[in-house]
Amino acid sequence: MIRPLQRLAGSATRRTVQSSSLRRLYATGAQTLPKSTSPIVSKLDFFNTVTGNGTTIPTYRVLDGAGQPLEGAELPEIDEAFARRLYEHMQLLPTLDNVLYNIQRQGKISFYYGEEATIIGSAAALENDDEVLGQYREMGVLLWRGFGLDKIMGQCFGNKEDTSGKGRQMPVHFGSPSHHFHTISSPLGTQIPQAAGVGYALRRDPNRRSKSIATCYFGEGAASEGDFHAGMMLASTIPSPTLYIARNNGFAISTPSSEQYYGDGIAARGPGYGIDTIRVDGNDVLAVINAVREARRRCLTQGRAVLVEAMSYRVGHHSTSDDSFAYRPRSEVEDRKRIDNPILRFRYFMESQGWWNAEAEDELKARLKADVMKAFKRSENLKRWELGELFTDVYGGEEPWNITEQRQELAGLLKKYGNAWEPWRKELAKFSDGGESLMKRA
Ligand SMILES: Cc1ncc(C[n+]2csc(CCOP(=O)(O)OP(=O)(O)O)c2C)c(N)n1
Ligand SMILES: [K+]
Numbered sequence: 001m002i003r004p005l006q007r008l009a010g011s012a013t014r015r016t017v018q019s020s021s022l023r024r025l026y027a028t029g030a031q032t033l034p035k036s037t038s039p040i041v042s043k044l045d046f047f048n049t050v051t052g053n054g055t056t057i058p059t060y061r062v063l064d065g066a067g068q069p070l071e072g073a074e075l076p077e078i079d080e081a082f083a084r085r086l087y088e089h090m091q092l093l094p095t096l097d098n099v100l101y102n103i104q105r106q107g108k109i110s111f112y113y114g115e116e117a118t119i120i121g122s123a124a125a126l127e128n129d130d131e132v133l134g135q136y137r138e139m140g141v142l143l144w145r146g147f148g149l150d151k152i153m154g155q156c157f158g159n160k161e162d163t164s165g166k167g168r169q170m171p172v173h174f175g176s177p178s179h180h181f182h183t184i185s186s187p188l189g190t191q192i193p194q195a196a197g198v199g200y201a202l203r204r205d206p207n208r209r210s211k212s213i214a215t216c217y218f219g220e221g222a223a224s225e226g227d228f229h230a231g232m233m234l235a236s237t238i239p240s241p242t243l244y245i246a247r248n249n250g251f252a253i254s255t256p257s258s259e260q261y262y263g264d265g266i267a268a269r270g271p272g273y274g275i276d277t278i279r280v281d282g283n284d285v286l287a288v289i290n291a292v293r294e295a296r297r298r299c300l301t302q303g304r305a306v307l308v309e310a311m312s313y314r315v316g317h318h319s320t321s322d323d324s325f326a327y328r329p330r331s332e333v334e335d336r337k338r339i340d341n342p343i344l345r346f347r348y349f350m351e352s353q354g355w356w357n358a359e360a361e362d363e364l365k366a367r368l369k370a371d372v373m374k375a376f377k378r379s380e381n382l383k384r385w386e387l388g389e390l391f392t393d394v395y396g397g398e399e400p401w402n403i404t405e406q407r408q409e410l411a412g413l414l415k416k417y418g419n420a421w422e423p424w425r426k427e428l429a430k431f432s433d434g435g436e437s438l439m440k441r442a
Contacts, residue, residue: 093116166389269307
């Protein structure tokens with residue numbers, strides 16, 4: 001009978017034999033452990049930064065705050081016409097923002113909000129038929145692709161110009177198959193794993209393989225959703241040409257990014273998934289163009305995902321239902337507008353090239369405002385879609401029984417209460433917030 005102690009001694013001997021044979025295997029260079037390129041170290045050392053030594057990931061920029069090239073920076077090759085096109089589109093966003101914001105205050109549409117150098121710079125660096133899956137601040141991509149102000153207004157009003165949404169979506173939830181712009185959905189983060197699927201579909205399509213990529217925009221707040229990690233995992237393990245652009249604008253409504261994550265932003269997560277990553281100054285339109293062009297090139301040549309984190313600051317309120325001065329000082333916003341304004345920075349650059357002056361600025365601002373107001377006035381009077389459209393376009397073939405039932409129920413309700421609706425809507429419009437607080441109480 002073997003006593004426990006002897007059994008232990010016996011297994012210890014076996015372990016010794018095993019480890020010496022392992023030692024021989026290692027000595028001959030044989031790989032017996034899961035594949036890894038990790039070097040072996042004998043120092044007990046924990047880490048929590050990507051770059052090591054406690055330093056954070058750098059931010060790539062080419063223009064300084066005064067619009068002058070940084071020493072050693074390579075600017076993208078752009079001519080005057082292209083620079084003007086960039087600048088006009090950047091200026092168009094705040095113009096639209098102001099008009100739509102004021103319309104909303106009169107209760108005409110639900111809400112609107114926007115951003116500039118990151119959106120226009122990235123749009124300019126993509127091909128117009130790259131698939132785009134946005135969050136809700138990427139209207140500039142559509143404008144860059146020629147979507148047009150009438151279509152923008154049409155979607156916000158839900159009128160007949162809104163040919164894909166047919167008034168069934170919230171304002172600024174655009175979608176346009178012909179512009180390769182997938183419909184925005186309100187739940188945060190859903191587009192992130194979907195984009196990995198779109199990228200994979202492109203890779204499998206013989207006509208689009210190595211030509212088109214999927215581009216996915218999201219905020220640093222959305223990156224806290226589980227869908228972010230699911231998307232990164234998918235794009236990294238089932239490789240696809242998917243470009244992730246994280247817009248880090250410092251706030252997710254009232255949550256500052258300092259409370260959103262404890263690590264080094266969103267960029268630090270890329271290497272964890274083996275994804276090529278860069279952090280770029282999102283207020284430097286030329287740096288964004290360079291970074292996104294190179295990211296796109298990598299997506300296509302490697303057939304793999306790339307992550308770009310664009311750093312900026314949300315100077316506007318989150319939306320028209322938000323008063324951001326409740327959670328950040330007005331002076332902070334004013335400072336950022338003054339010190340780090342993406343439009344102004346590019347204007348300084350244009351001026352230094354002799355491509356822009358005060359006269360051109362005045363002309364542009366007047367023209368953009370007139371264009372936006374014209375589109376707004378036209379849109380206001382256009383007919384809207386029938387309510388019955390609520391039930392179309394989801395199911396092909398015969399209408400399912402439950403949809404028929406819902407359609408009939410709505411018809412009954414409209415018959416009974418339809419007359420009460422119009423005055424109620426007018427009542428709501430009298431409120432400066434479009435009746436939102438009243439609805440909340442109801
Ligand atoms: C799953 C989900 N949770 C919460 C919300 C409410 N919500 C809408 S926008 C938003 C903030 C998003 O912030 P971020 O992703 O950083 O984008 P940003 O608005 O700053 O561009 C929140 C919490 C939502 N739409 N979906
Ligand atoms: K954000």
